[in-house]
Amino acid sequence: MKAMKMSRRGFMKACGIMAGYAVLSVNMTKEVFAAAMNMVGMRQKQVYDADAHIYKVRKSQDNPMVQKIYDKKHGFLHDGPCGHKSHHLLHTEYKDRSASIKALKSKGVTLSM
Amino acid sequence: MRSIEGVMYQGNAPKGVDPDSIFFVQVDTDKCEACGTCEEVCGTGAIKVINDDEIRQVVDPAACMNCGQCLVNCPYGAIYEGVSYVDELFEKLKDPDTVVVSMPAPAVRYGLGECFGAPTGTYVGGKMHAALRKLGFDYIWDNEFTADVTIMEEGTELIGRVKNAGKEGTLPLPQFTSCCPGWVKFVESFHPELLPHVSTCKSPIGMLGPLAKTYGAQETGTKPKKMYTVSIMPCVAKKYEGMRPEMDDSGQRDIDATINTRELAYMIKKAGINFNSLPDEDPDPVLGESTGAATIFGTSGGVMEAALRLAYEVLSGQKLNDPDIKVVRTHEGIRAADVKVPNFGTVKVAVCSGLSNAQKLCEEVKAGKSPYHFIEIMACPGGCVNGGGQPIDPDVRASLFRSMIAKVNRRYNARKPEA
Numbered sequence: 001m002k003a004m005k006m007s008r009r010g011f012m013k014a015c016g017i018m019a020g021y022a023v024l025s026v027n028m029t030k031e032v033f034a035a036a037m038n039m040v041g042m043r044q045k046q047v048y049d050a051d052a053h054i055y056k057v058r059k060s061q062d063n064p065m066v067q068k069i070y071d072k073k074h075g076f077l078h079d080g081p082c083g084h085k086s087h088h089l090l091h092t093e094y095k096d097r098s099a100s101i102k103a104l105k106s107k108g109v110t111l112s113m
Numbered sequence: 114m115r116s117i118e119g120v121m122y123q124g125n126a127p128k129g130v131d132p133d134s135i136f137f138v139q140v141d142t143d144k145c146e147a148c149g150t151c152e153e154v155c156g157t158g159a160i161k162v163i164n165d166d167e168i169r170q171v172v173d174p175a176a177c178m179n180c181g182q183c184l185v186n187c188p189y190g191a192i193y194e195g196v197s198y199v200d201e202l203f204e205k206l207k208d209p210d211t212v213v214v215s216m217p218a219p220a221v222r223y224g225l226g227e228c229f230g231a232p233t234g235t236y237v238g239g240k241m242h243a244a245l246r247k248l249g250f251d252y253i254w255d256n257e258f259t260a261d262v263t264i265m266e267e268g269t270e271l272i273g274r275v276k277n278a279g280k281e282g283t284l285p286l287p288q289f290t291s292c293c294p295g296w297v298k299f300v301e302s303f304h305p306e307l308l309p310h311v312s313t314c315k316s317p318i319g320m321l322g323p324l325a326k327t328y329g330a331q332e333t334g335t336k337p338k339k340m341y342t343v344s345i346m347p348c349v350a351k352k353y354e355g356m357r358p359e360m361d362d363s364g365q366r367d368i369d370a371t372i373n374t375r376e377l378a379y380m381i382k383k384a385g386i387n388f389n390s391l392p393d394e395d396p397d398p399v400l401g402e403s404t405g406a407a408t409i410f411g412t413s414g415g416v417m418e419a420a421l422r423l424a425y426e427v428l429s430g431q432k433l434n435d436p437d438i439k440v441v442r443t444h445e446g447i448r449a450a451d452v453k454v455p456n457f458g459t460v461k462v463a464v465c466s467g468l469s470n471a472q473k474l475c476e477e478v479k480a481g482k483s484p485y486h487f488i489e490i491m492a493c494p495g496g497c498v499n500g501g502g503q504p505i506d507p508d509v510r511a512s513l514f515r516s517m518i519a520k521v522n523r524r525y526n527a528r529k530p531e532a
Contacts, residue, residue, distance in 0.1 A: 013119070039234075039508070040494065040495035040499040041259045043412075044495060046223050046235065047220075047223055047234075048442070057405070058406060058422070059404060060261035060265060060419060061421065065401075090262070091266070091313040092319065094308045097301040100302070101175060104247070
C-alpha cells in the first residue's frame with residue numbers, strides 16, 4: 001500500500017483542490033442563473049420608470065388612437081371590443097397538440113411534465 | 114450560419130412550412146461543453162443528453178416551446194437559432210414596390226440599447242423608431258398600440274366571463290392570458306383540457322399583423338398585397354407564432370417576417386447607422402401611439418396591471434386615480450394578489466413566469482382548486498425583458514476559468530466507469 005501514502009501537506013492540498021472544485025462546479029449553474037436574474041431586475045426597473053415618467057397616457061382606454069379605432073360612428077372596430085369585426089380579426093382558436101407529446105412519450109422520451 | 118450579437122443563426126426564412134417541423138433553437142454539438150445549464154433551465158425537458166460525453170440537444174420540435182431560455186443562458190454560445198429573416202428583410206427594404214411595416218414589441222426598447230453600449234435596460238424607444246425609419250421601413254407602426262388594443266379586447270372578455278360566470282355558454286374562470294407564444298404552445302401541448310380557460314384574444318402582434326393589412330392599408334391607401342409586415346420581438350417563440358397557419362385573417366399572411374432584438378441590432382450596425390447619435394422620434398400615430406399600460410407588457414405582471422387599470426374603471430364605474438398597482442409587479446416566480454374594486458368586490462389574480470411555475474397553476478385549475486379570476490403567464494422568468502431573443506447578458510458567457518472547469522468535468526465524466 002505504499003502508493004497510497006501521502007505527506008500531510010500533500011493531503012491537505014489535495015483536499016483543498018477537491019473541495020474548491022466540487023463547490024465551483026455545483027455552483028456554476030446557479031451563478032449563471034443569478035447573473036441573468038440581476039440583469040432582468042434592472043430591465044424591469046427601467047420598464048416601470050418609463051411607464052411612470054416617459055409615457056404621458058397610462059391607461060389603454062385613454063389612448064386617443066384606441067378611442068379612434070373603437071369610435072362608435074366612424075371607427076374601424078365600431079362594434080366595440082369583442083364585437084363582430086374583432087372576433088374575425090383579433091380573436092383566435094387553439095389547437096390540441098397533445099398527440100405529438102403522447103407520441104414522443106410512447107417512443108420512450110421522458111419529459112418534465 | 115452567421116454570428117449575430119454573439120449568437121449563431123441559420124439563414125433560413127421559411128414560407129408555408131409547418132412550424133412544428135422546425136428546430137427554432139438547437140445545440141451545436143461541436144461547441145457544447147456538457148455543462149448542463151440548458152437542461153437545468155428548460156421547463157419541458159426538451160433538451161437532453163444525447164451521448165456518453167453528455168452533449169445535449171433538443172430532442173424533438175414538439176417538446177420545445179421555443180422560449181430560448183437555453184440559448185440566453187448557455188455559457189458557451191453553443192445554442193443557435195434555426196430561423197432568420199434578416200437577408201429577406203434587407204431585400205424587401207431595398208425593393209421600391211414593397212411597403213415594409215415595422216411592428217416592434219415593448220421589451221425590444223429595453224434591450225436594444227445594450228447592443229450599442231448603453232447600461233442594462235436603458236429605454237431607447239425614440240432612437241429605435243428613428244433607426245427603423247433610417248433602415249427604410251415605410252411605416253413605423255408599433256406593437257405597443259396593439260398591446261393597448263389587447264387590453265380592450267382581453268379586459269372586455271374577462272369582464273364578460275366574470276359577470277356571466279356560471280351561465281350557459283360562458284367560458285370558464287380563471288381566464289389565462291394568451292400573449293406569450295411559449296405559454297400558448299405549452300398549454301396546447303400539455304394541458305389541452307384547459308384551452309377554454311385561455312383568452313380567445315390573439316397576442317398584440319397577432320392583432321397588429323391583420324390590423325396593418327386591413328385598417329392600416331385603408332388609412333394609408335396601400336394595397337395589402339404590397340405590404341410586408343415585420344414583427345420585431347424579444348423572443349424566439351414569436352417566430353413560431355408568426356408562422357401559424359391560422360394567422361391569415363387579413364386575407365394575406367398577417368405576419369410576413371419575425372426578427373428579434375439581436376437581429377435588429379445587427380441590421381442597424383450592418384446598415385452603418387450610428388445608433389447613439391440618432392434623435393428620439395415618434396412612431397406613425399394611427400397604429401403606433403401607445404400608453405404606459407402597453408409598455409409594461411414587457412415585464413412579468415405588466416399585462417395584469419394594464420388589464421386591471423381598465424377592469425377597475427369598468428367594474429367600479431369610478432376613475433382609477435393612481436394607475437400604479439404595485440401588488441402585481443413580479444420579479445420572478447408566482448405572485449397572487451387580491452385587488453379590491455369598489456361596487457364589485459375582490460378581483461383575485463395570479464402572475465407567473467417560467468414554465469415549471471405555470472405547471473403548478475395549471476394543475477391547480479385542473480383540480481378545481483384555483484381561486485383566481487385572471488392568471489397571467491409568461492414562459493421566460495421575469496417576462497419578455499428576459500426573452501430568448503434579447504441581447505445576451507455578458508455575465509452569462511463563460512470566463513476562461515469557467516470553461517476550463519467545464520472541460521475538466523467533461524473529461525472526468527468521460528473516464529468515469531459505468532455508474
